[in-house]
Amino acid sequence: MENLDHTLRRPRTGVEWTAYHEIRRKVLFENRGDVEYVENHPDEFEQNHYPMILVENNMTIGVIRIDIDDHIAWFRRVAIREDLQRCGHGRCLLRLAESFARDQGCDEVRSNVAADAVEFYERCGYSRDVVGNEFESVPMRKELT
Numbered sequence: 001m002e003n004l005d006h007t008l009r010r011p012r013t014g015v016e017w018t019a020y021h022e023i024r025r026k027v028l029f030e031n032r033g034d035v036e037y038v039e040n041h042p043d044e045f046e047q048n049h050y051p052m053i054l055v056e057n058n059m060t061i062g063v064i065r066i067d068i069d070d071h072i073a074w075f076r077r078v079a080i081r082e083d084l085q086r087c088g089h090g091r092c093l094l095r096l097a098e099s100f101a102r103d104q105g106c107d108e109v110r111s112n113v114a115a116d117a118v119e120f121y122e123r124c125g126y127s128r129d130v131v132g133n134e135f136e137s138v139p140m141r142k143e144l145t
Helices: 014-032 089-103 115-123
Strands: 006-009 049-056 059-069 072-080 108-113 138-143
Touching: 006 089, 014 049, 014 059, 014 072, 049 089, 059 089, 072 089, 089 108, 108 115, 115 138
Parallel strands: 072 108
Antiparallel strands: 006 049, 049 059, 059 072, 108 138
């Protein structure tokens, strides 16, 4: 999946896998006070789970895991490198991930979003889901057209 200078794809090399895990560890765990990150978590290797990197100018700048469950794509562990946030990369990552989900036959995206990212997701067309969860995240969804 490509969009101007951005490409969303699976990591191909050890260097790309390292960048994938470093972004997730730093942005989603350490910055939130959680130091317990597991690189080889079994969910990463499940069928229909797609770890992806956002690449710009041959540099990994963002990450997402897309889990396909029938017609629903679950966006998991979405992050942009800390020094490149608020530059439009997150919006691009979501657009490319949504395109990937459509290509997989999905008509809906769901994600459990950190409270500080809810407004960003709303600006990208997501709405709060009425179904809650037991975590501190906010369940959100978007219909794909």
